[in-house]
Amino acid sequence: MLQTGSGATTREAIHSAATRLFRARGYSRTTVRQIAAAADTDPALVIRHFRSKELLFLETMHLTIDDEPLLDVPLERLGERLAGLLVELGGSARGVFLALVHGSNEPHIHERLRDTHERLFVAPLRRRLSCPDADVRARMAAALAGGLLYALWVAGDEGLLRMDRTELVSRYGALLQEVLTPRTS
Amino acid sequence: MLQTGSGATTREAIHSAATRLFRARGYSRTTVRQIAAAADTDPALVIRHFRSKELLFLETMHLTIDDEPLLDVPLERLGERLAGLLVELGGSARGVFLALVHGSNEPHIHERLRDTHERLFVAPLRRRLSCPDADVRARMAAALAGGLLYALWVAGDEGLLRMDRTELVSRYGALLQEVLTPRTS
DNA sequence: GACCGGGCGTCAACATTGTTGACCGAACTT
DNA sequence: AAGTTCGGTCAACAATGTTGACGCCCGGTC
Numbered sequence: 001m002l003q004t005g006s007g008a009t010t011r012e013a014i015h016s017a018a019t020r021l022f023r024a025r026g027y028s029r030t031t032v033r034q035i036a037a038a039a040d041t042d043p044a045l046v047i048r049h050f051r052s053k054e055l056l057f058l059e060t061m062h063l064t065i066d067d068e069p070l071l072d073v074p075l076e077r078l079g080e081r082l083a084g085l086l087v088e089l090g091g092s093a094r095g096v097f098l099a100l101v102h103g104s105n106e107p108h109i110h111e112r113l114r115d116t117h118e119r120l121f122v123a124p125l126r127r128r129l130s131c132p133d134a135d136v137r138a139r140m141a142a143a144l145a146g147g148l149l150y151a152l153w154v155a156g157d158e159g160l161l162r163m164d165r166t167e168l169v170s171r172y173g174a175l176l177q178e179v180l181t182p183r184t185s
Numbered sequence: 186m187l188q189t190g191s192g193a194t195t196r197e198a199i200h201s202a203a204t205r206l207f208r209a210r211g212y213s214r215t216t217v218r219q220i221a222a223a224a225d226t227d228p229a230l231v232i233r234h235f236r237s238k239e240l241l242f243l244e245t246m247h248l249t250i251d252d253e254p255l256l257d258v259p260l261e262r263l264g265e266r267l268a269g270l271l272v273e274l275g276g277s278a279r280g281v282f283l284a285l286v287h288g289s290n291e292p293h294i295h296e297r298l299r300d301t302h303e304r305l306f307v308a309p310l311r312r313r314l315s316c317p318d319a320d321v322r323a324r325m326a327a328a329l330a331g332g333l334l335y336a337l338w339v340a341g342d343e344g345l346l347r348m349d350r351t352e353l354v355s356r357y358g359a360l361l362q363e364v365l366t367p368r369t370s
Numbered sequence: 371g372a373c374c375g376g377g378c379g380t381c382a383a384c385a386t387t388g389t390t391g392a393c394c395g396a397a398c399t400t
Numbered sequence: 401a402a403g404t405t406c407g408g409t410c411a412a413c414a415a416t417g418t419t420g421a422c423g424c425c426c427g428g429t430c
Contacts, residue, residue, distance in 0.1 A: 156298075157328070
């Protein structure tokens with residue numbers, strides 16, 4: 001009957017509090033009671049609205065990039081464009097990505113991360129390629145993309161973090177370009 | 186005074202049980218009581234020998250590769266050699282790597298992962314290069330290496346997993362080679 | 371109007387987690 | 401022989417995710 005009483009609003013309060021906390025502190029370091037307190041409600045209600053902490057996590061942690069800017073650039077600049085997107089990605093996307101990676105010990109979260117990798121990197125890149133080995137190229141480029149995020153955020157390579165952004169974009173972009181449209185020399 | 190009574194043996198039993206369980210199930214899904222049961226002892230003793238679950242994890246989860254085979258290959262084959270090492274790495278190294286990545290929500294484990302990345306990938310590669318930008322090249326190659334492990338194990342890209350090993354080594358190796366010793370064309 | 375059925379909220383409890391302290395036995399030191 | 405220290409056992413603690421019992425209040429039905 002979906003009566004839109006105060007139920008929906010507290011549900012949204014829980015949702016937004018969970019989003020913020022999961023992004024900031026990850027899955028295991030965020031407790032249901034913290035979420036309840038931030039949403040000014042009861043821990044039991046958090047579970048009653050979303051059926052478990054893990055389902056709440058899955059419902060809040062969606063990693064999306066507008067992949068339109070990926071598509072509207074000429075093919076020979078795709079590598080640099082993707083590299084630029086990756087290094088500028090920071091902020092909220094960083095939190096979601098790290099939460100997914102850290103939480104992917106849990107099978108459902110791992111599945112979510114795999115979907116995200118496929119949908120965010122592999123599929124858009126493959127769509128831009130027409131050669132017979134487009135799938136392999138897209139997957140290798142996706143591995144490179146994930147590798148950059150891994151090195152910067154997961155491993156925390158301070159050498160790369162301190163590096164000049166435009167140089168990093170240029171060099172890593174050239175590498176991505178080499179996977180996507182190799183020089184046949 | 187180091188009396189080698191039954192103290193050291195149970196400590197080793199705990200150590201080996203923890204190693205096995207952490208590798209198989211990761212940090213958060215392994216409980217101190219499971220470790221104690223597998224070592225046939227008491228949970229309290231696990232904590233008394235290693236001061237906390239996290240310290241026990243750090244003492245057991247060391248990721249090492251004999252980097253000698255990395256060094257004894259001519260520079261122009263280094264890329265393919267590294268790629269070969271990475272895809273054949275499986276087994277126990279996979280468990281340790283995943284445990285570190287998943288657990289790196291915890292600051293100390295994150296620090297361990299950063300050290301491992303530096304010691305396992307960045308440093309050996311930089312040692313082989315002599316150009317002025319050796320550091321940047323080594324770090325980018327390390328990002329590629331981590332990206333391959335990330336794509337295969339963390340994200341679980343089934344397309345790459347199903348791919349022919351020798352082709353994957355050859356193609357990803359060429360890419361690594363491009364970072365290490367770029368064709369100046 | 372009386373009734374009551376179900377969504378919303380509150381509270382107390384449960385099992386499990388990591389961790390600590392109290393107690394005990396045995397072995398080594400003096 | 402006395403004492404100190406290490407190794408082990410047991411019970412407890414606070415915090416975690418989760419569940420069930422109870423109360424409230426609004427919307428529809430006799």
